[in-house]
Amino acid sequence: MSDSSLPVRRARPGLGSLVSDSLTLLELRSDPHAAARSFSTRALDWAFVILAMFMSFGLWLDIWSHATFGPDQSVLNPFHMLFYSAGAALGLLLLYIQFNALSRRTAWMHSFPRGYGLGAFGLLIFGISGVVDLITHALFGFETGFEATLSPSHTGLFIGWFIITMTPARALLARRAQEPSTLGAFLPALIGTALALSAITTIIVFSIVIGSQPFALQAFRDATLDDYNYTLGIMSQFIQTGAVASFVIWLAVHFRLPFGWVTLLYTLYMLFLLLIGQDVTAIPIMLIAGVLTDALYAVIRPQPGERGALRLFGLLMPLALWGTYYLFFIVTGIYGGVWFTPYVWIGSVIQSGFIGAFIAYFMTLTSAPRAVET
């Protein structure tokens, strides 16, 4: 699957060379001969992200089954089958890509297209963490509740999941100079990024507000613990701001994005999270916040390389998100409305903005990426 001008496979015997070539293959170190690595195509990105969706749905199905019915003794639990099968399918797809590259005499260390080497590494981490998970179950028992989100083997699974789902975005980044600014062209990367954002927030599901823990709403209030719930509510809001803003600002820093991308990202993110959070009110909130943020993006036009505009966008996007969240419940009165005082909720919205601004500031500190012409 590569052209004949690619370098011929070299014979480099020895364990040291094997390790070195493997690190290069998995994109875990800088590669002076990176030009020898091929680019993926949009078709391949679509194929990969579809299988990554199967895997993610399988994982959420598994999480849902354990949260609803408890653990099961068998590793061949019926609810495990979808993500086992999807993980195997992703592995087979990568093997197919590699087999084709090798059959065209591409060097082994360059046999994955750009962005996919790290994807293979994510799959490797996922597989190893799965085995470690089975061993720790046998040694220490089954993780439950908070244990499940903090267990080291589960952390490995989530990191692998995150790296796998970001593969189409990394592949797009590698060929971004040639990519047109249409929403369709960005879809595999946006879906993958939404899956990755959902994966990251799944592991902190007890510490996020939208889609999981609505501490500020009357229906979920324990009036004997107001200070405690203020602390939890605001901390959770800041944690979710960090997660969401990191992804949104990363995309804005690296790509010139078409109108509608934030709406799509937010809506997909919440639809995916709905599988475990089951809070349908989060969908219209994220839809409205997405449209507002898209409007902000269109007005500010924070193009790659324009630090000031990117930092301003970083400051304002959390204001749009959390302003929408609180105003939605204040206006509709759903779940009894908001019990946080205006000082608290307005202040928390503003401080969330500073979190976004800090993230944008640090993401644009080094030499900015080249602007993309379309």
Add this chain to the structure above:
Amino acid sequence: MLRLILLCLILVLSMTAAAAQDAPSADTAPPAVDYTLPRSAEETLVNALPVGDEYWLTITGERLMRRTILKFILTGADGAPAPANTPIALTLDAVIFNPETIEDGPDTVRLEAVPIYQDGAWFVGPYAFDAPGYLDGAVVIGELPVNVEPTAFQIGVYPNAPELPGWFVPVNIALPLGVLTIIIAVLVGRRVTLTREPERG
């Protein structure tokens, strides 16, 4: 290409067969009272709860899809396991959110909870619940001083998992691998190649 498709099919068949043998774990679950908990299904439900001045209580157990068993591990202040003759009194109320009667509030049932000593720990159960809820428990070790409340704890419980239809496992296995087969067939059929120049448009 053919070998890859064949490999996919073999994988589907082998996983389906393996799952069919092992998946309905509840059907092969031990009969009525067997307190040998499989380690991989044992959860720590309450960790290191002080009971009076003399004891620490850790409650583990399994809340499998078909049964709930609780295991009470009692240690003295010196960390040594409590002897078998340690008097333990336990009350357990199941508060269950039955969807059919939830408008009248949750169903509360006092469970029979006489702890059985086995292999250094005390066991109660098995219990089965049709809907989710929680267990409100209170434990007393030895003589309870006057004006002192029993040590309370709360544990969430799961409902019985529904029987899954026969197609569930095969479809879950076949779907991604079937899609992969189609993807590879399309990639091969259209002679998609990856090159050092990124595609345009």
